[in-house]
Amino acid sequence: GAVVSQHPSWVICKSGTSVKIECRSLDFQATTMFWYRQFPKQSLMLMATSNEGSKATYEQGVEKDKFLINHASLTLSTLTVTSAHPEDSSFYICSALGLAERGQETQYFGPGTRLLVL
Amino acid sequence: DQQVKQNSPSLSVQEGRISILNCDYTNSMFDYFLWYKKYPAEGPTFLISISSIKDKNEDGRFTVFLNKSAKHLSLHIVPSQPGDSAVYFCAASVGAGSYQLTFGKGTKLSVIP
Numbered sequence: 001g002a003v004v005s006q007h008p009s010w011v012i013c014k015s016g017t018s019v020k021i022e023c024r025s026l027d028f029q030a031t032t033m034f035w036y037r038q039f040p041k042q043s044l045m046l047m048a049t050s051n052e053g054s055k056a057t058y059e060q061g062v063e064k065d066k067f068l069i070n071h072a073s074l075t076l077s078t079l080t081v082t083s084a085h086p087e088d089s090s091f092y093i094c095s096a097l098g099l100a101e102r103g104q105e106t107q108y109f110g111p112g113t114r115l116l117v118l
Numbered sequence: 119d120q121q122v123k124q125n126s127p128s129l130s131v132q133e134g135r136i137s138i139l140n141c142d143y144t145n146s147m148f149d150y151f152l153w154y155k156k157y158p159a160e161g162p163t164f165l166i167s168i169s170s171i172k173d174k175n176e177d178g179r180f181t182v183f184l185n186k187s188a189k190h191l192s193l194h195i196v197p198s199q200p201g202d203s204a205v206y207f208c209a210a211s212v213g214a215g216s217y218q219l220t221f222g223k224g225t226k227l228s229v230i231p
Binding site for chain 1: 120160207219221222
């Protein structure tokens with residue numbers, strides 16, 4: 001159980017276009033989802049916390065108008081990179097907060113989306 | 119400034135031996151620590167966690183030790199198996215709700231058959 005999917009797994013786009021990444025919890029409901037970004041040989045950096053039915057909370061330094069997050073249902077959150085530029089090229093990973101076997105809250109991660117902006 | 123540090127980018131261990139992955143943190147507010155395992159092209163998978171009220175937590179072949187005074191934790195895998203070869207991330211948070219995780223850069227473990 002506790003599977004999180006992401007779509008697409010990779011995307012190449014031209015500079016200036018917008019890209020939407022979907023994150024789905026497949027077998028559980030998640031009121032809270034998280035979006036991370038990982039640059040090569042760096043740690044996962046939390047971008048924003050997404051709560052179902054409310055506005056996302058962005059980490060310091062993350063532009064909310066550039067990275068639009070929508071968490072419209074208990075199983076789906078989307079991240080839209082608007083007017084993407086080459087410096088936005090990165091590995092984007094989402095996670096969903098669920099309950100582990102021992103009842104503790106745990107983040108379950110999706111497989112990630114690799115974005116390359118030309 | 120990295121609040122969670124994994125100073126060894128890689129580690130090689132013989133199959134059957136013990137693997138010890140280390141993690142240091144600087145933020146004394148952290149009170150919940152997790153280890154994640156990540157295979158290439160996949161998202162991190164939760165392995166084991168520990169609360170600051172404990173100094174050890176064990177789950178099968180995996181044991182996490184926490185030394186609060188040294189702000190240091192370690193993950194022991196024994197015996198190591200080739201399938202354990204992956205990147206291991208240490209993460210920390212304030213509170214046990216797994217919110218606001220701060221990750222280290224990861225350590226790539228290679229278990230040699």
